[in-house]
Amino acid sequence: MKILLKNGNLIDYKTKVNGIYDILIEDEKISKIGRNINENVDRIINCTNLKVIPGMIDIHCHLREPGFEYKETIETGAKSAVAGGFTTICPMPNTKPTPDNVETLEKIIKEAKRVNLCNILPYASVSKGEKGEELVNFSELKKAGAIAFSDDGMPVVNSRMMRQAMIEADKLGTYVASHCEEKSVSSGAINAGPVADRLGVEGVLPEAEEIMAAREIVISETNKVRGHICHISTKTSKDMIRDAKKRGVKITCETCPHYFTFTVDEVLTSGTNAKMNPPLREEKDRKAIIEGLKEGTIDCIITDHAPHSKDEKNQELSKAPNGIIGFETALSAEIMNLIDTKQINHFDLVRLTSYTPAKLLKIDRGTIEVGKIADITIYNENEKYIYTEEMVVSKSKNSPFIGKELKGKVKYTIVSGRIVYEG
Numbered sequence: 055m056k057i058l059l060k061n062g063n064l065i066d067y068k069t070k071v072n073g074i075y076d077i078l079i080e081d082e083k084i085s086k087i088g089r090n091i092n093e094n095v096d097r098i099i100n101c102t103n104l105k106v107i108p109g110m111i112d113i114h115c116h117l118r119e120p121g122f123e124y125k126e127t128i129e130t131g132a133k134s135a136v137a138g139g140f141t142t143i144c145p146m147p148n149t150k151p152t153p154d155n156v157e158t159l160e161k162i163i164k165e166a167k168r169v170n171l172c173n174i175l176p177y178a179s180v181s182k183g184e185k186g187e188e189l190v191n192f193s194e195l196k197k198a199g200a201i202a203f204s205d206d207g208m209p210v211v212n213s214r215m216m217r218q219a220m221i222e223a224d225k226l227g228t229y230v231a232s233h234c235e236e237k238s239v240s241s242g243a244i245n246a247g248p249v250a251d252r253l254g255v256e257g258v259l260p261e262a263e264e265i266m267a268a269r270e271i272v273i274s275e276t277n278k279v280r281g282h283i284c285h286i287s288t289k290t291s292k293d294m295i296r297d298a299k300k301r302g303v304k305i306t307c308e309t310c311p312h313y314f315t316f317t318v319d320e321v322l323t324s325g326t327n328a329k330m331n332p333p334l335r336e337e338k339d340r341k342a343i344i345e346g347l348k349e350g351t352i353d354c355i356i357t358d359h360a361p362h363s364k365d366e367k368n369q370e371l372s373k374a375p376n377g378i379i380g381f382e383t384a385l386s387a388e389i390m391n392l393i394d395t396k397q398i399n400h401f402d403l404v405r406l407t408s409y410t411p412a413k414l415l416k417i418d419r420g421t422i423e424v425g426k427i428a429d430i431t432i433y434n435e436n437e438k439y440i441y442t443e444e445m446v447v448s449k450s451k452n453s454p455f456i457g458k459e460l461k462g463k464v465k466y467t468i469v470s471g472r473i474v475y476e477g
Contacts, residue, residue, distance in 0.1 A: 055096050057078075057096065057097045058076060059076060059106060060076050061075075062074070062104050062105070063105050065105060065401065066404065067108075067409040068423070069423060072400065082470045083427060084422060084423065084424055085424065097473070099432070103436075105432070105434075106431075107431050108419065108421050108422050109468070110140045110384075110407045111354075112381070113354060114285065114308060114356035115358065116145060116358070116361065116377070117132075117145040119165065120158070121149045121150025121151065122149065124363055126450055128166055129165075131359070132174065135359075136171050137381065137464065138382040138385060139384075141172050141173060141469045142175065143381075144201055144415070146207075147176065147179040147205075148184060148208070152183050153195075154184075154190045159198050159199060172469050172474065173419075173429070175199075175417070176199070176200065177201060177204045178200035178202075179204070179205055180203045180215075180216075180219045181210065184205045185208075186215065189215060192222040196228060201228070202415070206284075209232070209233050210232070228416075229282045229306075230281065230282065231282045232267075232282065233284050234266035234283055235266055236261065236266050239261050240258055240262035242258035243255040243257075244257060244258065244321050245336065247336065249319060253321070253322075255372050256372070258332070262332075263288055264290045264294070267291045267294060271294060271305055274305045275301070280305075281304065282414070285309060285332060287334075287339060289341075295352075296349065306414060307351070307352055310380065311357070311391070312378065312387075313334070314387075315387045315391050316328065316334050316340070316454065317339075320454055325371065326371055326452075327378060327453060328378070331377070344391075344392065344397050348397055348402070354410045354411045354414065357381055358377070360376070360380075361379050361449060362374075362452050364452075378452050379446070380453075382441075382445075382448065385433060386461055386462040387460075388462075389461055408421075408431075428468055428470065428471040429469055431468075432464070433465055434462070435461070435462050437461070437463035438459060439463060441455050441456055
């Protein structure tokens with residue numbers, strides 16, 4: 055299969071290319087990049103006035119299968135991901151059963167291959183059953199295909215166990231992704247403060263995230279091992295990670311579009327569709343997250359795509375589960391809140407969504423170069439639309455972006471030289 059992308063605005067962080075180019079794709083790979091390429095091909099895509107970037111990579115999401123297929127499946131999640139421009143996604147292990155063993159992990163990988171839409175690289179859990187009592191066999195699971203390790207929404211409370219896990223993962227050239235939540239101060243529905251008081255619900259203290267983030271920094275620094283902190287949301291977390299990086303600590307971190315788009319005030323209009331963990335914070339935190347993306351403290355943007363059914367979300371604030379879907383709105387949020395506001399440029403966007411995520415995962419992706427696998431995202435940064443529930447590709451519809459005007463629309467997603475989405 056030969057595909058020719060004509061006259062697209064190619065933006066690549068690694069090569070520092072930002073200009074109008076043609077790209078020839080032959081089978082899985084990019085065979086030519088240049089101007090005025092003329093070849094006999096199976097398909098020509100006119101990319102005039104469109105941005106062409108390396109396929110977006112989400113290193114933290116939830117596909118719910120096995121065990122919670124009423125929320126999402128590997129297939130519906132992959133369809134949602136490619137609709138959002140993602141070519142590689144990494145689902146977390148909070149499924150039932152948990153991928154704490156080779157058999158369960160291999161079933162997930164097998165189903166991902168059957169679906170065959172995007173690259174799906176699953177996490178394995180850190181502890182058996184995510185119970186925090188006994189570590190998994192790291193080398194066995196890494197060999198079976200685990201991209202990294204995490205107990206995700208169930209933080210590893212035992213510090214000795216977390217230390218050992220980080221050391222084991224580091225030896226294997228991978229990492230533990232830490233959901234930072236100190237349970238003794240984390241009970242509550244939304245961020246502690248005036249909005250929680252106004253709604254009469256218990257507030258989550260920001261220290262819940264920050265105490266655990268500090269612990270992971272200490273373990274990483276003391277043992278000279280790699281550590282990765284999930285979905286940071288507060289100014290203090292960002293500042294601690296920035297200072298640790300300046301000291302040479304091998305710590306990395308991620309954040310989500312909702313933390314630089316919304317504040318806790320969004321709960322007043324979107325209700326439980328603005329409830330997640332960590333919760334939306336204050337304006338000072340939102341600004342700090344943007345600053346962290348600009349200065350390089352925050353390594354990448356992830357979606358934390360977390361589908362829940364309508365019945366689950368249609369409960370009172372204190373009882374509804376945490377999480378929102380995010381694949382299909384991530385790019386628009388980035389364009390509107392980071393690019394259009396001139397907080398970052400398009401090179402930065404590629405760095406945060408493609409190049410650095412590939413480096414963190416140690417996969418040969420995240421760049422558009424001759425000879426590389428053709429994983430490509432093509433979008434119109436100026437196209438505006440109202441994001442309606444009917445447009446949602448995900449099986450679940452829990453999003454605070456529904457009903458809002460968004461800007462930036464994915465037009466094509468190409469994975470290994472195949473067009474897997476046309477919008």
